[in-house]
Amino acid sequence: MVDEKLLKRQPFKERSAIICGGSQGIGKAIAKLFVQLGGNVCIVARTLDKLKAAAEEIKGLKVNENQIVEIISCDTSNMEQVDSLFNEYIKNFGVPNYLFNIVGISLPDYTEKLTIENFRFHMNTNFFGQLCPIKALLPHYIKQKEGYFINMSSVAGFIGLMGYAAYTPTKFAIVGLSEVLRNEYKADNISVSMVFPPDTDTPGLHEEAETRPEELNIISERAGLLQPEEVAETILKGVLKKKLYIFPGSAKFLWRMMRFFPKLVHWVTDGDLKKARKKLGKNK
Numbered sequence: 001m002v003d004e005k006l007l008k009r010q011p012f013k014e015r016s017a018i019i020c021g022g023s024q025g026i027g028k029a030i031a032k033l034f035v036q037l038g039g040n041v042c043i044v045a046r047t048l049d050k051l052k053a054a055a056e057e058i059k060g061l062k063v064n065e066n067q068i069v070e071i072i073s074c075d076t077s078n079m080e081q082v083d084s085l086f087n088e089y090i091k092n093f094g095v096p097n098y099l100f101n102i103v104g105i106s107l108p109d110y111t112e113k114l115t116i117e118n119f120r121f122h123m124n125t126n127f128f129g130q131l132c133p134i135k136a137l138l139p140h141y142i143k144q145k146e147g148y149f150i151n152m153s154s155v156a157g158f159i160g161l162m163g164y165a166a167y168t169p170t171k172f173a174i175v176g177l178s179e180v181l182r183n184e185y186k187a188d189n190i191s192v193s194m195v196f197p198p199d200t201d202t203p204g205l206h207e208e209a210e211t212r213p214e215e216l217n218i219i220s221e222r223a224g225l226l227q228p229e230e231v232a233e234t235i236l237k238g239v240l241k242k243k244l245y246i247f248p249g250s251a252k253f254l255w256r257m258m259r260f261f262p263k264l265v266h267w268v269t270d271g272d273l274k275k276a277r278k279k280l281g282k283n284k
Contacts, residue, residue, distance in 0.1 A: 002036060002233065010063065011240055012039030017098040018086070019043050020076050020133050023050040025202030026152075027102035028058070029232035031069075035061050037236065040068040042089060042096065044133075048073045068093060076103050077129040079136075086136040095140045098148045098239070101130035104170075106208045108163035108216060119166045126170035131177065141190050148191040150239060151178045155198045155251050158258050159265065162273055163216040182244060191242050195235055196251045200226045218276040219269075224250065 017034055021027035022043025031041045035058050045051050051071040059069045074081040104126045130151055141147025156164050157171035175194055182192040231248040238246035247255060258265050
């Protein structure tokens, strides 16, 4: 249930957002809520059919007939595509106030089974898939002395768990990039947020489950599962407060534990892995 106070305030009225990864999961939930709160959105993804279906769903939530819901079909890790299509959008609708980078994939497996191509695929999608949209909009934000990047990291962006050797480095990289952007462009009135969601019930998580090591499935059982709508509301509330770190669900507690008691966190995660392997009859 959306916060009634937010709905009444319409805090994003006459504001606009490009939402990369906006055709499903958390990205679509953000787009829907952003429109409900008065804003205009352009959702970006590769699959045109999914984009069109999501756009129709989002349009049904408009609170006034003048709101804009647009789509861009492209691979956000392709700089040439992103630059061309974003500039075309800007010519037609102006520079968006917000860029939400909600792209990402996770195909976990044991490190020895992952190929170099697997690592490159994760980095290309999760890191360059966020960097290219940032690079496309950054000159416009510098010129107008205003802009806001919201980048998607993960709990895996500060805790490393088995199975995520290809995924976790990409999420650490997003944190590093975001920290640099915050420092480098604060004087240009460009804001940055990083989002650290725990497991969320999205199509991506269901795809991930197909390759997860058995131990990781057991370890993840007690972590709980958020819904995309919960995460989206936390993100937009954090953006309204210009929070650098946005922690849906249990993420803030985990972040604090890792920050102040890393040895305890490692002791717990090591213990969880040992129990999981024992349960599976593995001695490794």
